[in-house]
Amino acid sequence: MVGQIPAGLPAFKAPTLDWNIMLALLPAAFVMALIGFMEATSVSKALAAQTHERIDTNRELIGQGLANIVGAFFQS
Numbered sequence: 001m002v003g004q005i006p007a008g009l010p011a012f013k014a015p016t017l018d019w020n021i022m023l024a025l026l027p028a029a030f031v032m033a034l035i036g037f038m039e040a041t042s043v044s045k046a047l048a049a050q051t052h053e054r055i056d057t058n059r060e061l062i063g064q065g066l067a068n069i070v071g072a073f074f075q076s
Contacts, residue, residue, distance in 0.1 A: 010075040040064050 048055035
């Protein structure tokens with residue numbers, strides 16, 4: 001049904017940048033990023049409330065952003 005699934009990890013590859021496509025996708029990407037940030041913030045706050053730890057939402061969002069940037073170079 002799916003076909004052959006490649007084995008191993010994806011190779012390092014710089015993402016291709018097409019400015020016309022990027023401008024067309026910018027509004028949808030902004031909405032998805034906002035929803036992702038709200039979801040990550042709410043989950044981290046809920047976990048912090050359960051464990052009585054202090055959460056830094058700025059660090060949470062910086063970590064998520066860096067993970068997305070690094071992931072772009074590995075075709076994620």
